Amino acid sequence: MAAALPPQRTVEGTPRLSLTGVSKRYGGVRAIRSADFTLMPGEVHAVVGENGAGKSTMIKIIAGAEYADTGTFEMDGEPVQVRSAAEALNMGIATVYQEAQLFGQLTVGENIFLGREKTQGARIDWAAQKKEVVDLLAAFGLPESFVTRKVEELSAAEQQQVSIAKALAEEAKILILDEPSAILTDAEIDNLFTAVRRLAAEGVSIIYITHRLDELFEICDVVTVMRDGETLGTFDIEHLSVGALADLMVGGEFAGSASTRDADSTGEVKLALHHLGSGRRFHDVSFEVRGGEVVVLYGLVGSGVAEIAGATYGMQSVTSGSMELLGRRFRPRSASEAQRAGLAMLPANRKKEGMFSFQPINFNISVGSLHLFRSLGVMMNRAKERTTADNLIKALSIKTPSQEQKISALSGGNAQKVVLARQLVNRPEVLVLAEPSQGVDIGAKDEIHKLIDEVCDEGTAVLVATSDLMEALRIADRLIVIRNGTTFTEFSRGVSQARVLAAASGELSAEDQAELAEGTHS
Ligand SMILES: Nc1ncnc2c1ncn2[C@@H]1O[C@H](COP(=O)(O)OP(=O)(O)OP(=O)(O)O)[C@@H](O)[C@H]1O
Structure with a gap:
């Protein structure tokens, strides 16, 4: 109606x-x-x-x-x-896009004043520039030391804050x-x-x-x-x-759905991290993901969540500890190596890592599992490819005139759904998703959560890295809070938003402290 x-x-x-x-x-x-x-x-x-x-x-x-x-x-x-x-x-009219449009090699201060430097006579007035930048950064809670940091050294979130500061400076x-x-x-x-x-x-x-x-x-x-x-x-x-x-x-x-899945903590361990570390990015991270469960890593930006997920699909180097995938030692050095070992993934930086922009949607869906479509030796089974693509386009409500449309012509959210669809073609044993519903609308987000429930019900072990707390609470069977590059605490389904937020910012509620002391923390 x-x-x-x-x-x-x-x-x-x-x-x-x-x-x-x-x-x-x-x-x-x-x-x-x-x-x-x-x-x-x-x-x-x-x-x-x-x-x-x-x-x-x-x-x-x-x-x-x-x-x-x-x-x-x-x-x-x-x-x-x-x-x-x-x-x-x-x-x-200033625009701050999702991908920061800054010069990575230049410092924050240089980027903010690029093209309209403050001068005193013929010289750039560095002192005046610095003062203005420090004030602007302070409004975002960013430290003074940022002024001289190169933009490429900052996280995506920090770069975005710099872009807004730049727009402010441009009046x-x-x-x-x-x-x-x-x-x-x-x-x-x-x-x-x-x-x-x-x-x-x-x-x-x-x-x-x-x-x-x-x-x-x-x-x-x-x-x-x-x-x-x-x-x-x-x-x-x-x-x-x-x-x-x-x-x-x-x-x-619009009717949103709540998860009705029963957590299954008895499946076999499909992915295990043992004291995993990566330089100063994260350290001593240990957890397991079993078939039939969704484990969510949640933490504030800079906590190490994205890097830990990246290590499981070969996008982040590992310097200590070990991983096992399906019972075998696992140390992928690239996404394709991780994929060959049996891990499906939706990487965080989909524009760079996830899409073949100038290829049609059906290619982008089937490219991860071409072997499924090879009916005779090297021949592709086009009919099967078409049916699978059609089904996934429908399941994820991907808005497109046809499956032959190039992915570059889709809206951002729809392109992202295509990359997710690719991972679901071949029901994987282990699926790692970084920010699975970033940029998609509320209806599609719900669809994506239902699909995660479904693959999980079929025995897939799902690991999700997200900065969206509501998403974490909706899908997690176990929610692991990462703080300062390591596992801080763990919660099971039904935990309140306030407890997770408190943990992510370094506090434990009195209730959690007491439970931890008794060893009954859930
Ligand atoms: N360069 C392009 N070539 C062809 N079609 C395009 C192009 N850019 C956008 N479109 C189409 O125009 C329509 C509107 O897209 P637009 O990106 O404005 O949507 P949106 O509301 O921003 O979506 P999202 O929330 O997914 O970002 C979509 O059907 C999209 O496929």
Whole structure:
């Protein structure tokens, strides 16, 4: 049943930005059709929609990275045309994409002032620059020493914070944040929100794209919902709830599912880590994953979670300890070596490690398990490949006109679902997933969680590294908290959010301390 629309928000005064009747085609695909969007000064404005709804396309048009086929564009009441990203920046429109657009070889300070260095006479005024950068970084809780650190040495989360600091230094009037929280954990999200609130109070308008619907209620004033390339409307956040917003996005009633799987802790051990270490990244990490269980590693950014998962699929070097896969010694030096030994994976950096961008979807799904499709010697069984691809496209609701579509033409979330689909073709013995639902919409996230339950029910041992606490709580049979590069504590299904968060930031609740002392910790 179609959800009734809540009242549209009303505007008073001149909008900072207004788009009317904007459309954009990519060949036969109508990415946006007749979209309207009004942004007021000093507001935090969310844009939400399912994967492929047209959010990125609209944002690229505003940021000058794409040119609209039709529509008008006004800034502060004046008609304008934005023909390039540089033009947008000159007009005060700054964009922080998910992948930081910084120069890795330069320091944080140099990146922030690149192209508009502060000078005193003919010289760069390093002291004045440094002071400004230190103040900006402090707003994110980052230390002064960052000013002289090379950007390539920072984590993805820290690089993103530097990108926002750079936008602040450029005195942006409009700041576009494209899924800023996707790579952040809760403590860093708090810092992000503080910075966003400060900017909004200074009159900067913020466009905030996210799939984490719950966070909108903390940080946004209004939300524009997109569906199938159209803007459904802009609503005051106070008239909505997460459920109502999800219904608006999907155009019906969204029913999330809770896990009904019984944890099976009696299966055989399929993956074991013994005192594993990797230089200063992590040390003394020991745990086992049995067939039929989902073990989740959760920790704040910098805790070592991503690196530990990376070591299991050969993307992170191991300097001490050992691993066993299916009872055999296991020390992969590359992802392909890990795969040959029987481990399927969804790596964290999917753009670099996971996709064959210029190949069609069906190739990207079948490439991991070509042997399944070889019916006669080296011949591919195309019919089987097509059926498998069709089934997975349906199961994961991948939005695409056909399975021949190149993966580079899909929206970010849909491309990610293709990479996941590849791992599920050949029910693996051990599956390692890094941030499995990052960037996908709420419906697809639910599908992905159900698929994890399913593969697990069939006896697969699943290891998940995630920074999304709700995801961790939803899927984990055992939840291992990683802190300062090592296992801090472990919880079983049903643990509260507060206990896990406290553990991740280095505290144990009185209840947990008592249980640990008695050796009954669960
Ligand atoms: N370069 C391109 N070539 C062909 N089609 C494209 C291209 N870029 C986007 N599209 C299509 O336009 C539609 C809208 O994509 P867009 O990336 O704007 O969605 P989105 O709402 O940002 O999705 P997500 O949440 O997955 O990032 C999708 O169907 C997508 O496949």
